[in-house]
Amino acid sequence: MTRTAYVNGEYTPIEEAKISVLDRGFLFADGVYEVTAVLGGRLADYAGHVTRLHRSLGELQMECPVGDDELLAIHRELVKRNDVEEGLVYLQVTRGAADRDFTFPDGVKPSLVLFTQTRQLCDVPAARTGFKVKSVPDIRWDRRDIKSVALLAQVLAKQAAKAAGCNEAWMVDGGFVTEGGSSNAYIIKDGTIITRPVSNAILSGITRASVLRLARERNMQIEERAFTIAEALEADEAFVTAASTFVMPVVEIDGHKVGGGQPGPAVRRLREIYIEAARATAI
Ligand code: PDD
Numbered sequence: 001m002t003r004t005a006y007v008n009g010e011y012t013p014i015e016e017a018k019i020s021v022l023d024r025g026f027l028f029a030d031g032v033y034e035v036t037a038v039l040g041g042r043l044a045d046y047a048g049h050v051t052r053l054h055r056s057l058g059e060l061q062m063e064c065p066v067g068d069d070e071l072l073a074i075h076r077e078l079v080k081r082n083d084v085e086e087g088l089v090y091l092q093v094t095r096g097a098a099d100r101d102f103t104f105p106d107g108v109k110p111s112l113v114l115f116t117q118t119r120q121l122c123d124v125p126a127a128r129t130g131f132k133v134k135s136v137p138d139i140r141w142d143r144r145d146i147k148s149v150a151l152l153a154q155v156l157a158k159q160a161a162k163a164a165g166c167n168e169a170w171m172v173d174g175g176f177v178t179e180g181g182s183s184n185a186y187i188i189k190d191g192t193i194i195t196r197p198v199s200n201a202i203l204s205g206i207t208r209a210s211v212l213r214l215a216r217e218r219n220m221q222i223e224e225r226a227f228t229i230a231e232a233l234e235a236d237e238a239f240v241t242a243a244s245t246f247v248m249p250v251v252e253i254d255g256h257k258v259g260g261g262q263p264g265p266a267v268r269r270l271r272e273i274y275i276e277a278a279r280a281t282a283i
Contacts, residue, residue, distance in 0.1 A: 003082050003115065005113065005115040006112070006114040007112075007113050011078075011081065019111060020097035020111075022098060022099060024096060024105075030060070031095060031111075031149045032060065032092070032147050033147055034052065035088050035090055035242075036049045036088065037088060037121055037278065038116070041080075041084065041085050043282055044243070044279070044282045045278060046075070048209060050072075053093070057093060062093065064110070064112070065112050074114055078114055078115070086120060089115075092113045094110060094111045096109050097111065121244070121245075126245075130248075130262065131245075132165065132250075133161070133238075133240075133252065134160060134166040135171075135177075135229050138153070138171035139156075142200055144200060157171055157181045158181040158182065161181065166252075168181055172228075176196070177227055178226075179202045179205075183241060184205040184207070185238075186238065186241070188235060188236050188239075188264070189231075189236055192222065193221065193223070194222075194235075195224060196226045196227070197226075207243055207247075210277065214270075218273070229254065233253060233256050235259070238250035238267075239267045247267060247270045249263035249264065
């Protein structure tokens, strides 16, 4: 069965889904994206993703070409047509197609593309064995709060991690971990969850917000501050969060074991709590 994608108002087989070579997403990475998890055929943390989409668009003086009701309907239609029980919906809005010129074109409608990816998110081997992480310099720009499709730094970071036999990169700026290549980064020390505060230096993760809220509700201690790789190596546990990984234990950094080199109890519990809540609130 072929997958169906959505491109500017049309549902088409993904092999036939096309965008102009003049699209500014292609020429300038002039666009933003979202990735929403699907659990039990429903959209997890959807409201958060739409809110962040509007914020990213606003920072780039762009507008979504469809209203919120239609956007939700498109997500649901694609999940239905592609029979996605568990997986991801990828959404991208770019400034649209216009003859190549750096400045914003007048009167051009933004392009909207969505497609789905069926994949296991809950019952994955990595959740049992944990992620290995490689630290790399964070060479990105200063507006990492915008979920921009300009991901070359993350492509290089994650490729370097893969080449080193790792599952994720942790990017380091000024001696401190900013975040993962496509995730937010955390350590746990003496029962306290430590993670970098939201700022322009990181993406404000939707999974991060949910996990921290759930942890607070359970009276877990949280310290929002930056940490170093050296501190992470002394931590009891470490983990990352993202729509694509939920809560994922980190058991090794740059070849050194974290905690006992096994997923620890707090992270395992946070993963269970998050998945249960995300499933219960998915729409
Ligand atoms: N990435 N930080 C970065 C740099 C990310 O790319 C992501 C997500 C996150 C986590 O955000 P959220 O919890 O809202 O998924 C943090 C997505 C999954 C991706 O690019 O595939």
